[in-house]
Amino acid sequence: MKRLLPTGWGLIRAYAILVYLFMFLPVAVVVLLSFNASQFGAFPMTGLSLRWFEALWQNEAVLRAFRTSFLLGTLTALISTTLGVLASLAMVRYQVPGRNLIAVILIAPILIPEVVLAVALLLFLQLLGIPKSFFLLLMGHVIFTLPFVILVVQARLVGIKREYEEAALSLGASPRQTFFAVTLPLLAPAIFAGMLFAFTISFDDITGTLFWKPGGVETVPTQIFAMLRHSISPEINALGTVMIVLTVGVPLLGAAIARRMAIKRGT
Amino acid sequence: MSVEARERRQPWILLSPALTAITLLLFIPLVFIVVYSFWLRTAVGGVEVTFSMLNWQRALTDPFYRYILIATLRIAFVTTIFCAVLGYPAAYFIARASGNRTLLLLLLMLPFWISYIIRTMSWINILGVSGALNTTMLSLGIVNEPIQMLYNEATVILGLVHFLLPFMVLNVYVSVEGIDRSLEDAASSLGATRFQAFREVTLPLSLPGLAAGGLLCFVLAAGTYITPLILGGPRDAMFANLVFEAIITQLNWPMGSALSLLLLLVLGAVVAVYNHFLGMSQLSRGLA
Structure with missing residues (x-):
């Protein structure tokens, strides 16, 4: 049944x-346009060609930016997800006093x-004698991906029943054994989703990165910006096409893997 | 240690790494730039530790800063309106479509995952002098020479709408989806036309989602400096551009601190007004 008159619905x-x-x-x-054979990056299209991808592959600055972005994204994902999963466990599994305040802080x-955030972190770390560096970039990326990880992981954690762990404990498993044999595998999709989210956000960031990056270091977005x-x-x-394939393809692939993992576990 | 004590300590042990990181990397730095904003830059480029209102005085009274602040709020406001006008019907369509709603939503969320800088610069391909639009108009004989459509406030707004629309759609979708459909049917059975049912039932019930999406769009738009750099002209700076200029180009860190705090205060006031009337719960629903 249609909610509105058919014509109204058609308009919507x-x-x-x-x-x-x-x-x-x-x-x-x-x-x-990335497949455009013409030497100017614009219309009209004069034919299809892969020459720009080849040029990209030979552009040392672009490759360096990719390596930096990958390393930064991976480290950000690891740190941010570790912090985020622990915090989410506390928020979902325990009665924490002052939980609303903590939720806002997180x-x-x-x-x-x-x-x-970028200005505050930059100036503070400079005061401590930590110059613009890869470390500063990493700290910055961790802090602003953390809330996203926490939101995503929390949303998934809520769906995991506690009975499984209680069953393991009542069958004589130690808390440690329970965590590694039961909780962690159940958490895997949530951890995975969190890491993916953190990686993608880090990989795409430019607002903070332009403040934090030392001279000469470029991530993919700042490299595009410079170009x-x-x-x-x-x-x-x-380069845009490569980024689109990466930032859309990776999460879609991730979602597919996470779903498969979830189906296997029967949750 | 007793079991209860363990149980009580456990969440704090789990929370401590995240809370420590946020305290060290966010709260303490924020307090620090408050202090910094009262210091002064010396003529030689160093920083004089003092207590001076000069930066704040300049930030609040300089007509140029005020002009940019007003322009920033205007751009953010117009962006939000466009996001609402474009996003609400689209989100309503997704929420009430008979087909695969998840797929429809995923499709509209897809650009969300596409790099912000790529999406922003993509408009140069459309609107630039040798972009799609000019090429089409030239070949159709509508214009004789290409028109420069880029690098003005309108294209900044366009870029921001394109960037922020998914936030609006997601928030409205979540709230329309949460409305019991039988309410509309009930209104219809009581004699309301379907449009009346929408106007009297669905629209008011979905306003919190619209407001949450609007807040996100507004705050994110007002804090941007990349979009004006790519799609704006030299005169289309936004407030965050002033911050970037002060910190990175002029290395005037005390002034940059004051300017970034002013931006935080203005946007904080907007969030506070929102929170006063609507609370934060809808917002966190839309984010997760």
Whole structure:
């Protein structure tokens, strides 16, 4: 049954399709232009070619940026998810006094504009004698991905029944054995989702990164930003296409793996 | 140690790494920039430890800063309105569609995962001098030479709407989805037309989601400095650009501290007003 008059519903559907187009068209154009054979990064398309991907592959600065982003994203994901999973366990499994306040504190890094967070962290660490460095970048990325990890992990933790652990304990397993044999495997999809989320956010960040990065170090977004200052070249579109494939493909793949893991465990 | 004491200590042990990190990397630095904003930069580029209101005085009275602050709030407000106008019907459509709703939502959330800088710069391909729109208009003979459509306040807003729309859609979707459909049916059976049922029942019940999405869009838009750098002209700076300039370009850290705190206070006031009327629960629902 339709909620509105058929014509009204038809209008809403047409409108929604336009919104979808608005969201996807510019991105589609990036992908399209990255295969453009013309030497200028623009229309008209003169033919299909992979030359810009080749140019990308030979661009040492871009490759270095990728390595930096991967390392940064991976370390951020590991640290942030460790902190986030522990905190989420406490929030979901225990009666914590003052839990509303703690909940607000835990998501505070996203309630504060990232620019402000970036300035505060930069100036504070400089005061401590820690210069702009990879370490500063890592600390920054950990702190602002943490709330996202906590929100995602908490949402998944709520669905895991405590009875499984209680059963293990009542059957004589030690708390340690229970944690490693029962809790951890059940947590795996949540941990995985948290890491993925942290990695993607870290990989995509530019607002804080531009404040924290030392001179000469570029992540993929800051590299794109630096390239944009010159002009928009087909190489940027090619880099954009790679980024799209990575940032969309990786989470989708991750979601598929997480689902498979969840199905296997029967949760 | 007794079992109860263990049970009581356990959550704090689990929470302590995260709380320590947030305290060390966020709260203490925030307190520190409050102190910093009262210091002064010396002529040679160092910092003089003192207690001076000069930075704050300048931040609050300089007409240029005020102009940028107003422009920032205007841009954020217009962006939010556009997000609502585009996002509400789309979210309503997804929530009430008869097909695969998860897929529809996922599809609209997909751009959310696509790099922010890529999505922002993608508009150069569309609106630039040799972009899709100009090329099309030239070949159709609508214009004789390409028009520069980029690098103004409108394109900054466009880029921000494109970036923030998923936040709005997600929040509205969550709230429309949570409304019991039988309420609309009940209204219909009592003689309301379907549009009336929507206006009198669904719309008011989904307003918290709309407000939460609006708040997110507003706050995120007002804190950006990358979009104006890519899609704005030299005159389209936003407040966060002033912060970036002061800290990174001019190395005037005391002034940068004062400016970033001013931004925090203004946006904090917006959040406080929201919280006063609506509370934070809807917001955390939309985030998770």
